[in-house]
Amino acid sequence: MKMSILDPGIRDLLFDYLAEKHEKFRFMEEVVIGSSRADVVIVLENELIGCEIKSDADSYARLASQTKNYDKYFDRNMVVVGTSHRAGVREHVPPHWGIFCAAQGGGIELVREAGINKKVKLKNQLSLLWRAELGDIQRLNSMPKYYDKSRRFVIPKILEKAEPETLRRQICAELIERDYTV
Known part of the structure; x- marks a missing residue:
């Protein structure tokens, strides 16, 4: 009897794989992106990678709308599937x-390399940041502080x-260094 692999098992394998491949990275789980939720966002030093998980128990019902939302936010995107979805x-x-x-x-197999996503918008990536993180970016770019202004005002x-x-x-x-204790 073939055993199914479910979402938690896939996440564990993915996180182990990332730890082997990258020295410096961070991952965030269940991130709201438009009308979807990214299962995992992988933050590297120069790119954001969206990761949708489709376990053996999942269907493709929402995947078309999810891919559109992922493409608005991430430099690269990937799907990690259980063996029943491989083909x-x-x-x-x-x-x-x-x-x-x-x-x-155990193990994750690369089936197809992720290419550059040409639909990504920096505006959407900035919307993933907290207001204080936007303030750090303002400071790094020698901008006025706009302390009393909203994220919606500051991003443009x-x-x-x-x-x-x-x-x-x-x-x-900013996302790699994010402090979740504040």
Whole structure:
């Protein structure tokens, strides 16, 4: 009898895989992105990677709308599936999405490398930051502080002032260093 792998098992395998591949990274779970929720966001020093998990018990019912939301927020995207979805998942995700397969008993196999997502918007990535983190980015870019202004006001100001590649690295740095104790 073939054993199914469920979401918690896939997450454990994914986190072990990331620890082997990257020296410095952070992951965030269940992040709201538009009308969807990203299962895992992987934060590297210069990019954000969205990760949708489809366990052997999951269906593709919401995947079309989820991929659209992921593409608005992340530099690369990938889906990590249980073995029952290995053969069919490529029909349900865009060609630039990476595909990984998690196997019961351990290990994650790269099925397709993730390509660069050309639909990502820095505005959406900035919206993942807390107001204090936006303040750090304002300071790094020699901007006025706008202490009494909202995130909605500050984000366009940052986009006007900061160079895109510098801003991408700053967003990643803020998310890697995020302090959840405050």
